[in-house]
Amino acid sequence: MDLRYGSSLAVKEADIALRRGEIAAITGPSGSGKSSLLYCLAGVLPVSGGEVLFERTNLGDLSDEELSLLRRDRFGFVFQYGELLPELTVEENAALPLRLAGQRKAQALATAGEVLGRLGLRELRKRRPSQVSGGQSQRVAVARALVHRPAVVFADEPTGSLDSVGAQVVLAEFLALARSQGTAVVLVTHDTNVAAQADTRYTMIDGVLTLQGRSVS
Numbered sequence: 001m002d003l004r005y006g007s008s009l010a011v012k013e014a015d016i017a018l019r020r021g022e023i024a025a026i027t028g029p030s031g032s033g034k035s036s037l038l039y040c041l042a043g044v045l046p047v048s049g050g051e052v053l054f055e056r057t058n059l060g061d062l063s064d065e066e067l068s069l070l071r072r073d074r075f076g077f078v079f080q081y082g083e084l085l086p087e088l089t090v091e092e093n094a095a096l097p098l099r100l101a102g103q104r105k106a107q108a109l110a111t112a113g114e115v116l117g118r119l120g121l122r123e124l125r126k127r128r129p130s131q132v133s134g135g136q137s138q139r140v141a142v143a144r145a146l147v148h149r150p151a152v153v154f155a156d157e158p159t160g161s162l163d164s165v166g167a168q169v170v171l172a173e174f175l176a177l178a179r180s181q182g183t184a185v186v187l188v189t190h191d192t193n194v195a196a197q198a199d200t201r202y203t204m205i206d207g208v209l210t211l212q213g214r215s216v217s
C-alpha cells in the first residue's frame with residue numbers, strides 16, 4: 001500500500017501482515033512515515049494505492065460509520081502522552097471503550113478495575129489523570145486500549161513521554177497483557193530496545209517498510 005499527502009508520497013511501499021496475537025514493531029527515523037502507516041492500518045487515513053485488509057474485509061470498502069465502529073470495537077489505540085480525558089477518573093477512562101460499546105456502567109467499571117489491577121493501578125482508580133504520574137497515565141492508556149479485548153492495538157510511541165527505565169517497565173506490562181489476551185500489537189517506536197521485545201521487527205526508511213527480523217517462537 002502507499003499513502004500520499006497531496007503530491008508527496010509519505011508511504012511508498014509497505015507490505016505487512018499481522019497474525020492473531022503477533023507483536024510487530026516499526027522503527028525508523030523521524031519523518032520516515034511510521035505514523036502515517038499506522039493511521040492507514042488502523043483505518044484512520046484511507047490509502048492512496050493498494051489495500052488494507054482486516055480479517056477478510058478491505059477497509060476501503062467500508063463507510064465512515066462502519067470504519068468508526070470497527071475502530072471502536074475491534075481496535076485499541078495508545079499514543080505518546082496517553083491522551084486521557086481529564087474530566088474522567090482513571091477507572092472511567094479505562095472503561096471508556098466498554099461504555100462506548102453500550103455496556104452498563106457498573107459492569108464496565110468492574111472490568112476496567114480488573115485490567116487496572118493487572119497493571120498495578122487499582123488503588124488509583126478514583127483519581128483524575130492530573131493526580132497520577134506520567135508512567136501511571138500511560139498504564140491507564142494501556143488499560144483503556146486493551147479493556148475491550150480488541151483484535152489489534154495500534155501504539156504510536158506509547159512510552160515516548162517516559163524515561164527509559166519507566167518506558168521499559170510500562171512496555172513490558174503492556175506487551176504481557178496483550179499477549180495474555182491474544183491481542184495483536186503494531187508498535188511504532190524510536191527505541192530499538194523496545195523493538196527487540198516484539199515478535200516481528202520492521203524498519204521504515206523514507207517511506208519504505210522493510211522486514212528486519214522475526215523471533216522464532
Ligand SMILES: Nc1ncnc2c1ncn2[C@@H]1O[C@H](COP(=O)(O)OP(=O)(O)OP(=O)(O)O)[C@@H](O)[C@H]1O
Pocket residue numbers: 005010028029030031032033034035036037
Ligand atoms: N497531514 C499531513 N499532511 C502533509 N504531510 C504530512 C502530514 N502528516 C505527515 N506528513 C509528512 O509525511 C511524512 C511522514 O510523516 P510521519 O508522521 O508518518 O513520520 P514518522 O516516521 O511517524 O515521524 P516521527 O517519528 O517524527 O513521528 C513527513 O515528511 C511528514 O512531514
